[in-house]
Amino acid sequence: MLFSKKGPKKINYKYKDNLKKKFFDTHTILYISKKTGKTHIFHIPGILPPFILLVSTSILTIAILMTANYIINMKTTLELENLRDESLGLQSEVEALNSKIRNIQDTVNQVNYYSDKIKKVTTRSDDRKSGTNSKSTSQNESIIPSGIGPLTKEEYEISNKVTGLKYESLELKSLFDIAQESEFRTSKQLEDLKHFLVEAQKNALKLQSIPDIAPVRGRLTSTFGWRVSPFSGQGRIHFGLDIAAPKGSPIYATANGIVLRVSQSDDFGKFIEIIHEKKMVTRYAHTSIIYAKEGAKIKKGDIIAAVGNTGHSTGPHVHYEIEVNGKKHDPENFIVLW
Structure with missing residues (x-):
C-alpha cells in the first residue's frame, strides 16, 4: 500500500513577482519632436493603461445606459403628451356636445310651452267658467321658459375651445351629427309652433266675437x-x-x-x-x-x-x-x- 503526504501548498513567488512587476513597473515611451528634434521620455506606470481602459469602458457603458434611458423617457413623455392632447380634445368635444344638448333641451322646453299654449287656445272651453281667475291666468301664461343665460367664466373658456373644433377631426363625429340634426329639427318645430300660435290666437280672438255659448245653464x-x-x-x-x-x-x-x-x-x-x-x-x-x-x-x-x-x-x-x-x-x- 502506498501512502502519500501532502505538505503545505507552496506559493509560486515567481508568478507573484511577475504579476507585481507587470502592474507596478513603469513603461518608457520615447517621443521625438519633428520640429525641434528633441527626444522626450515619458514613464508610464504599468497599471495606468488597464485603469484607463476600465474607466473608459465604464464611462462608455454609463453613457450608453443614460442615452437609452433618455430615449425611453422621451418616448414615454411624447406618448403622455399625445394622450393628454387626445384627452383634452375629447373633453372639448364632450363639452361641445353638452352645450348642444342644453340648447336642445331649452328648445324642447319652449316647444312644450308653446304646445300647451296652442292647446289652450284651440281647445273649446266654456267661457262662463272664467272671470275670477282670468287675471292670474294671464300673468302665468306670460311666463315663457328662459333660454341659456349669461355664460360663466369657465363656460366662456369652454365656448372658445368649442368654436375652435374642426368637424373633420372630431372623434365623436357621429354624435355631433345626431345632435346637429336634433337641434335643427327642434328649432324648426319651435318656429312652426310660434307661427301657428299667432294664427290660432287671431282665430281665437275672432271666436270671442261669435255668440256660440248658451246665455244661461238651464x-x-x-x-x-x-x-x-x-x-x-x-x-x-x-x-x-x-x-x-x-x-x-x-x-x-x-x-x-x-x-x-x-x-x-x-x-x-x-x-x-x-x-x-x-x-x-x-x-x-x-x-x-x-x-x-x-x-x-x-x-x-x-x-x-x-x-x-x-x-x-x-x-x-x-x-x-x-x-x-x-x-x-x-x-x-x-x-x-x-
Whole structure:
C-alpha cells in the first residue's frame, strides 16, 4: 500500500513577482519632436493603461445606459403628451356636445310651452267658467321658459375651445351629427309652433266675437219658429229661444261686445241688448235684474243679468235672440256649448 503526504501548498513567488512587476513597473515611451528634434521620455506606470481602459469602458457603458434611458423617457413623455392632447380634445368635444344638448333641451322646453299654449287656445272651453281667475291666468301664461343665460367664466373658456373644433377631426363625429340634426329639427318645430300660435290666437280672438255659448245653464223650453202663444192661444213666430232656469241664476254675455240698450217693455220685461262685430245683436229678456250699464264693454262669459219672470212670462226663464243686420236668426245655429 502506498501512502502519500501532502505538505503545505507552496506559493509560486515567481508568478507573484511577475504579476507585481507587470502592474507596478513603469513603461518608457520615447517621443521625438519633428520640429525641434528633441527626444522626450515619458514613464508610464504599468497599471495606468488597464485603469484607463476600465474607466473608459465604464464611462462608455454609463453613457450608453443614460442615452437609452433618455430615449425611453422621451418616448414615454411624447406618448403622455399625445394622450393628454387626445384627452383634452375629447373633453372639448364632450363639452361641445353638452352645450348642444342644453340648447336642445331649452328648445324642447319652449316647444312644450308653446304646445300647451296652442292647446289652450284651440281647445273649446266654456267661457262662463272664467272671470275670477282670468287675471292670474294671464300673468302665468306670460311666463315663457328662459333660454341659456349669461355664460360663466369657465363656460366662456369652454365656448372658445368649442368654436375652435374642426368637424373633420372630431372623434365623436357621429354624435355631433345626431345632435346637429336634433337641434335643427327642434328649432324648426319651435318656429312652426310660434307661427301657428299667432294664427290660432287671431282665430281665437275672432271666436270671442261669435255668440256660440248658451246665455244661461238651464233647460230649453221653446225653440225658434212658429208656435202657439201661451197668452193669446194664436200662432205666432217665436224669434228666439226660451231657456228655463231658477230665478236669480246668472245670465252670461254670449260674445264680446258693447251694451247697446238696457230697457223694459210689457212683452220682454227687463231686457238687455249687446251689439257685437258685423252688426250682430244679442238680446236677453225677462230678467229679474240687470248688472251691466249701457255703453259698457262686455266680454264673452261676463255675468250681465239674472234670470227672472218679468214681462209676458209663465215662469223664470231667459228669452234669447240673435239679430244680424236687422234679421233674426235661430240661436241654436250658433250655440256650441249649452
